[in-house]
Every structure is written in C-alpha cells, then in structure tokens.
Amino acid sequence: MAAADKPKTRWHVAVFLAPAVLVYTAVMIYPLFNTLRLALYSEVDQERIWVGLQNFRTLFGDAIWSDQFWNALANNAWFFVIHMLVQNPIGIALAAILSSPRLRFSAFYRSAIFIPTILSFVIVGFAWKLILSPIWGIAPGMLDAVGLKFLYQPWLGKEEYALTTLSLVSVWQYVGIPMMLIYAALLSIPDEILEAGECDGITGMSAFWKIKLPLILPSIGIISVLTFVANFNAFDLIYAAQGALAGPDFSTDILGTFMYRTFFGFQLQLGDPHMGSAIASAMFGIILIGVCIYLFGIQRRLRNYQF
Amino acid sequence: MNKVRSATRTTIAAHAVLITYTLIALFPVFVIVINSFKDRRAIFRDPLGLPNEETFSLIGYETVLKQGDFFLYFQNSMIVTVVSLTLILLFGAMAAFALAEYRFKGNRLMGLYLALGIMIPIRIGTVAILEMMVSTGLVNTLTALILVYTAQGLPLAVFILSEFMKGVSDDLKNAGRIDGLSEYKIFFRLVLPLVRPAMATVAVFNMIPIWNDLWFPLILAPAEEVKTLTLGSQVFIGQFVTDWNAVLSALSMAILPVMVLYVIFSRQLIRGITSGAVK
Numbered sequence: 007m008a009a010a011d012k013p014k015t016r017w018h019v020a021v022f023l024a025p026a027v028l029v030y031t032a033v034m035i036y037p038l039f040n041t042l043r044l045a046l047y048s049e050v051d052q053e054r055i056w057v058g059l060q061n062f063r064t065l066f067g068d069a070i071w072s073d074q075f076w077n078a079l080a081n082n083a084w085f086f087v088i089h090m091l092v093q094n095p096i097g098i099a100l101a102a103i104l105s106s107p108r109l110r111f112s113a114f115y116r117s118a119i120f121i122p123t124i125l126s127f128v129i130v131g132f133a134w135k136l137i138l139s140p141i142w143g144i145a146p147g148m149l150d151a152v153g154l155k156f157l158y159q160p161w162l163g164k165e166e167y168a169l170t171t172l173s174l175v176s177v178w179q180y181v182g183i184p185m186m187l188i189y190a191a192l193l194s195i196p197d198e199i200l201e202a203g204e205c206d207g208i209t210g211m212s213a214f215w216k217i218k219l220p221l222i223l224p225s226i227g228i229i230s231v232l233t234f235v236a237n238f239n240a241f242d243l244i245y246a247a248q249g250a251l252a253g254p255d256f257s258t259d260i261l262g263t264f265m266y267r268t269f270f271g272f273q274l275q276l277g278d279p280h281m282g283s284a285i286a287s288a289m290f291g292i293i294l295i296g297v298c299i300y301l302f303g304i305q306r307r308l309r310n311y312q313f
Numbered sequence: 314m315n316k317v318r319s320a321t322r323t324t325i326a327a328h329a330v331l332i333t334y335t336l337i338a339l340f341p342v343f344v345i346v347i348n349s350f351k352d353r354r355a356i357f358r359d360p361l362g363l364p365n366e367e368t369f370s371l372i373g374y375e376t377v378l379k380q381g382d383f384f385l386y387f388q389n390s391m392i393v394t395v396v397s398l399t400l401i402l403l404f405g406a407m408a409a410f411a412l413a414e415y416r417f418k419g420n421r422l423m424g425l426y427l428a429l430g431i432m433i434p435i436r437i438g439t440v441a442i443l444e445m446m447v448s449t450g451l452v453n454t455l456t457a458l459i460l461v462y463t464a465q466g467l468p469l470a471v472f473i474l475s476e477f478m479k480g481v482s483d484d485l486k487n488a489g490r491i492d493g494l495s496e497y498k499i500f501f502r503l504v505l506p507l508v509r510p511a512m513a514t515v516a517v518f519n520m521i522p523i524w525n526d527l528w529f530p531l532i533l534a535p536a537e538e539v540k541t542l543t544l545g546s547q548v549f550i551g552q553f554v555t556d557w558n559a560v561l562s563a564l565s566m567a568i569l570p571v572m573v574l575y576v577i578f579s580r581q582l583i584r585g586i587t588s589g590a591v592k
Contacts, residue, residue, distance in 0.1 A: 018496040019415045023423065026408035026467050029400075033464035034430055037438035037445060044440055100334060103327045111328075117579050118335045121342065124575050126525035128547045129567050132560065133341045142557075144344060144360045178337070186586040210323075231432075239434040242527040246547060262436070262528075269440050270532060283440045290437045297432050 042290065045283035061284035075285070077256060078264040079292075081169055085260055086237040088173035089180075094229060096177070097184025098222075102214055104185070105192040116189070120182035127179075131246030134175045138162055162247065165257040172258055176243055180236075184229045191225035192218060224305070231300040238292055241266060261289050342568060349373055349561035356557055373558030374566070377549070380559070383566060385538070386545035390570075393455050393541060394523050397462035398516050404463065405470030405515065406478075406508070410500050412471065413478035414486070424475070430468030435461065436528060446533055453536040461529050466519040477511040478504060514585035517578050524571065542567060 048057040065071050100119065104112050122130065137144045138161055146158040161171040195218060203209070203217045241262030244252055250272045252259035267275060269282020347363055348356050355368035362368070377383060412424050435442075442461060443452070451457040481504055489499045505512075530544040540548070546567040553559040575582075 016415065016417070019411050019417055021497075022407040022411035022500070026404040026427070026471060027423070029404060029460065029464050030427060030430065030467050033442065033445075033460050034435050034438065037441035038433070038435075040441035040444075041438045044444075096334075100331070103330055106323075106327060109324070109327060115331045115335055116583060119331075119338045120579070120583070121572075121575065122338050124521050124525075124571050125342070125568060126543045126571070127527060128525075128543055128550070129345075129564055130341075132550055132564055133345050136557075136560070137341055137344060142357065142360060147360065181338075183586075186583065190586065235432060235434060239436055241436070242525075245527065245531075265439075266528075266532075279440045279444065286437050286440060290433070293433065293437070 038290075041283045041286050043283075044280055045287045048280045049278075061280055062287075065281065065284050065288070071281075074256070074259070074264060075288070078259045078261050081258065082238055082240075082260040084169060085173050085176070085240065086234060088170065089177060089233050089237055090230065092174065093177040093181050094184050094226070094233065097181050097229070098188050098226070100181070100185045101188035101192055102218070104189055116186070119185060122179045123182035125179070127242035128246045130175060130179050131243050134178075135162060135247050138171070163254060165254050168248070168254060169258045172243060172247060175247070176240070179243075183232070187225055187229055188222055191222040195221050227300065227304050230304075231297060234296045234300075235293055238289060238296070261285065261292075265289065345561055345564050346568070349558070349565040353558055356561070370558070373556075373560075373562030376553070376556060376559040377562045377566060380553070381545065381549045381563065382537070382540075383542070383545065383563075386540050386542040387570065389455060389539055390524060390542040393458045393462065394520060396455075396459050397466065397523055398519055400459065400463040401466035401470050401519055402512050402516060405467050406474050406505060406512065407500070408467070409471045409474035409478050410504060413475040414504075424471075427468055427471045430465070431472060435465045439528070439532060443532055451533075453534050453539055455534065455539055457533045458529055458539075458541070461533065462519075462523045462526075466515075466523070469518065470515045473515055474508060474511055477508045481507050513581050517582045517585055520574065520578070521571070524574070542570065 045061055046056060046058060047054050048061060049055075065075055103109070104116060136142055140146065140158075140160045140163075146155060149155050149158050159167060161167045199217060199221075200213060203213050208216055238261060240260060244258050244260055244263050245266070248258050250263060250267050252263045265282055265285040266272075268285055269277055269279050271277030344360065348360060350364040350370070351362075351368045352370035352372065355362070355364070355370075359368075364370075408427065412420060412427075446452045446457045451460070485503055486499055489503050494502070524541075525543055526541075527543050527547060530541045531547075534540070535544065546563050549563050550560050553563070
C-alpha cells in the first residue's frame with residue numbers, strides 16, 4: 007500500500023509529525039541554543055552587545071564569580087557522590103530483597119517505599135527542616151530516647167553538615183527509583199541461568215554477587231546517568247529548604263541555585279540573563295560530558311554482558 | 314531441617330530490613346500529618362503523640378483556608394497537569410505513529426532529534442524561554458507552563474509510544490486501508506485504542522514531575538492568580554514560617570492530592586517502571 011502512495015506527497019505524515027516537532031523545537035530546542043547564544047552577549051546601557059567569550063572569562067577568571075562557580079560545582083559534585091554511594095546501593099539492596107521469591111507483602115513494601123518519590127520537594131524540604139529543627143525537637147528527642155543525644159547537631163544550620171544532610175534527604179526521597187528499575191532488571195533474569203548456577207552450587211549471596219549483579223550492570227549504568235543528569239540540574243530541594251541564597255553561607259549552593267540567583271536576581275542582586283546563560287551553558291557542557299561518557303564509554307562495554 | 318530454619322531466618326531478616334526502611338520512608342509524612350491536627354502546645358510538648366480529645370485542633374487548617382487561596386492553586390495545578398498530559402499524549406502519539414508507521418526520508422534522523430530531549434533537561438534553556446514568554450506576553454499565564462511541560466514530556470512519550478506502535482499488527486491497518494479508511498481514521502480508530510496501556514504509562518510518568526515542579530512556576534508564572542499548588546504552598550509556608558499549625562496544615566494539604574493520585578495510579582506507575590518502558 008505504501009508503494010501506491012509514493013508518487014503523491016504524503017501530507018498525513020507531515021500532519022502527524024507537525025504538532026510535536028513544532029512545540030518541541032519552539033519551546034525546547036530553540037531556547038536551548040538561544041541560551042547558548044545569549045551567553046556570548048552582554049548588556050551595556052540597556053543595549054545588547056556581542057562580547058564573545060567575555061562572560062566565560064568573567065565566570066572562570068573573576069575572583070568573585072569563579073569562587074562562587076567552583077563552590078557550586080564542588081558542592082554539586084559532592085551531592086552526586088552521596089547519591090551514588092548511598093542512594094544506589096540502598097536501592098539495589100532493597101530491590102534484591104524485594105525480588106526474592108515467595109516474599110509476602112512485597113507489593114506493599116514497594117508502594118510504601120516509593121511514596122517519598124512522589125512528594126514535591128517543597129513538602130520534603132520543609133518536612134525535614136521541621137523534623138531536624140532544634141526548636142521542635144523531634145530529632146534530638148529521638149536520639150535522646152536511644153541515648154545518643156550527644157550526636158545531635160542542628161545539621162541544616164551548620165556549614166560543615168548542611169550539604170551532606172540535604173543530599174541524604176534527597177537520597178531518602180529518590181531511593182524508590184533505583185529500587186524499581188533494579189527490581190525490574192532482577193525479575194527479567196531468566197530462571198534457567200539461576201538454576202544452572204544452583205546446580206553448580208552457587209546460591210544465596212554468592213548467586214547475587216556472581217550471577218545477578220553482572221547481569222544488572224546495564225541498569226546500574228542507566229541509573230547512574232539518570233542520577234547524574236538529575237543532580238547537576240537540581241534546584242528545588244535546596245531552594246525549598248535553604249532559600250535562593252543556599253545558606254548557611256552558600257555551603258549548599260549548587261549550580262541550579264547559582265544560576266537562578268544570577269539570572270533572576272535575588273534580594274539586592276540584580277538579575278543578569280547573560281551571566282545566567284553562561285552558567286547554563288557550563289551546566290549544559292557538564293551534562294553533555296556526563297552523558298557522552300555514559301553513551302560512548304560505559305554503555306558500549308556493558309553491552310557485552312547482555313544476552 | 315537446618316536448611317528450613319536458615320530459610321526462615323533469611324525471611325525474617327528480609328522483612329526486618331524492609332519494615333525498617335518502610336518506617337524510615339513513611340515517618341516524616343506521618344509526623345507532619347498527625348501534628349497538623351494538634352494544638353500548638355501539644356505540637357511541642359509531645360511531637361510524636363497522636364491527637365486526642367484534649368489536643369485535637371483544626372486551627373492550622375482554618376488559617377490556611379482563610380489566608381491562602383488553596384482551591385485556586387489546586388485548580389491551576391489541575392488545569393496545567395491535565396492539559397499538558399493531554400497534549401503530550403495526543404502530539405506524542407501522532408509523532409510516534411508517523412515514525413513507526415511510515416518510511417520517509419529522514420525518519421531515523423527525526424527520531425534521534427526528538428530523542429535528544431530525553432537526556433538534556435529543558436531547564437538549561439530557561440533564560441531564553443523566559444525571554445520568549447515575555448516577548449509573547451505569555452508570562453504569568455498557565456499557557457506558558459503548559460507549553461513548557463508539553464515540550465518537556467514529548468521526547469520520552471514519542472520514544473515509548475513508537476516502540477509500542479511498531480508492535481501493532483500491519484494486517485489490521487491494511488484491512489482498514491482496504492475498507493477505505495483514511496490514515497487519520499486508521500490512527501484514531503484502530504491504533505490509538507490498542508496502545509492505551511502505553512499511553513497510561515506515559516501519562517503516569519509525566520504527571521508527578523509536572524504536578525511537583527517548582528522551577529517553572531517560580532520563574533514563568535509567579536503571579537497570585539496563576540500560582541500552582543506547589544509554588545503556592547512554598548510561598549505560603551515561607552510567609553507563615555513561625556505559625557507551626559499553619560505550616561503543618563499546609564504541608565498536609567499539599568500531600569493529600571498527590572497521595573490520592575498515587576493511590577489511584579500506583580499500580581499503573583509501578584507496572585510502567587517495571588515493564589522496562591524506560592530501558
């Protein structure tokens with residue numbers, strides 16, 4: 007049938023594609039490149055002028071800007087490290103337990119553990135802020151009950167703990183996603199492979215380490231890159247819990263909050279869309295590098311394991 | 314005998330771990346909700362106690378309903394989420410059908426172009442999006458949010474739906490063509506009903522991020538009459554930060570709609586994630 011249509015222009019193909027392509031191009035792709043372009047301009051006397059790479063020179067060279075940028079980038083990197091070291095292993099462990107055969111109530115556990123993931127950052131940020139607050143006293147009270155009161159600190163208010171605390175809150179919220187994805191990957195492992203392992207005497211924990219883990223490596227790769235993109239693009243939790251100034255003393259400032267303050271302005275600082283675009287371009291570069299490392303470095307190698 | 318006992322022990326250990334983690338996951342929500350029903354004294358004196366006749370109070374909810382326009386915020390969130398989802402599903406399915414069904418020049422390239430947005434977050438382009446919305450006068454309208462969320466949701470929708478549409482039988486579509494159905498009718502009458510499960514998956518994936526987003530409402534639509542529930546509760550809590558009853562009640566009220574959605578759609582959501590739609 008398709009061959010019969012061929013001589014005519016097939017307008018319906020264009021009609022089917024047009025709405026999606028138009029909206030996507032106009033609202034996503036065009037602004038993306040326009041932002042990269044705006045990073046090369048600046049505003050002088052209310053006029054937009056071309057300045058080339060000047061904004062980037064300011065961002066990386068000027069002490070006030072570059073300190074803030076590297077601080078935000080380092081904080082963001084730490085944010086990502088905590089997610090990789092805490093969120094993903096817990097997610098994998100929970101998935102491994104959930105996927106064990108004949109476990110009762112597993113649907114209930116799955117749904118319950120996933121609940122934090124569906125809450126908004128505003129709820130999560132404030133809820134934890136209240137719970138950890140020294141005024142309310144839930145956290146100190148509970149530590150007191152188990153005789154560990156000396157461990158209590160106003161975690162969100164101390165420069166040295168605030169970022170780690172917020173990262174752990176974010177881990178608490180998002181552990182459901184790696185759990186679900188790994189759970190799905192574990193269920194898709196064919197029974198024959200596990201049975202073959204059993205015949206060779208590989209059961210229990212060693213079956214997990216020797217058979218299942220290598221087989222779910224591709225899923226772990228996907229989760230890592232999803233975590234990477236989400237973390238280097240995060241904003242809401244920090245904003246909801248610590249405000250746009252990412253206190254105390256910028257110790258929880260990440261690239262998202264830094265970009266927001268710069269381009270939108272905050273309190274006494276005036277918004278500068280061009281510097282904001284420069285930061286956005288840097289974020290774009292970082293995310294692109296991460297995704298490319300995954301696509302060309304990690305994913306190819308992991309493919310060897312697939313069957 | 315020994316083997317049986319060690320199996321029981323493993324099961325108990327598994328349940329212990331899972332119960333512990335479930336408690337960790339639910340504890341904050343539980344604390345917020347029970348305290349929202351207590352008077353101020355009880356909130357501080359006994360934060361972990363359930364409300365009883367003596368401590369029960371709805372003062373926080375009264376403040377929230379008097380001071381904040383939560384019904385309007387809820388309505389705005391509802392409009393934005395429902396319209397965006399409809400557009401994502403309609404436009405996404407149409408494009409997915411074109412990519413899956415027809416062979417034309419640039420098909421693969423178009424697929425790759427649309428897939429770019431899966432990995433690159435739309436937030437990077439915020440500066441230019443804001444500028445565009447200002448110049449078209451769409452700032453502080455729900456339309457601006459709907460457009461952004463539609464664009465954000467389309468890449469994954471096209472990707473998932475076109476995988477499904479490749480599975481729809483050719484015989485059925487060709488039978489439709491022989492009966493003289495136009496390509497549009499084939500799409501709307503024959504193909505769409507068959508990919509309904511995949512549409513539901515896409516809808517559930519997009520629903521929660523759209524409902525919970527803070528970034529775009531904050532930047533594109535911060536005016537009072539177009540605030541979404543997420544932004545509205547954020548601003549409200551910021552203003553009433555010392556009124557603990559009001560803050561706890563506002564948080565509980567913000568939790569409620571998502572929980573209702575989750576209870577309705579959790580099966581769909583979990584099936585969607587575990588069916589490998591994201592792989």
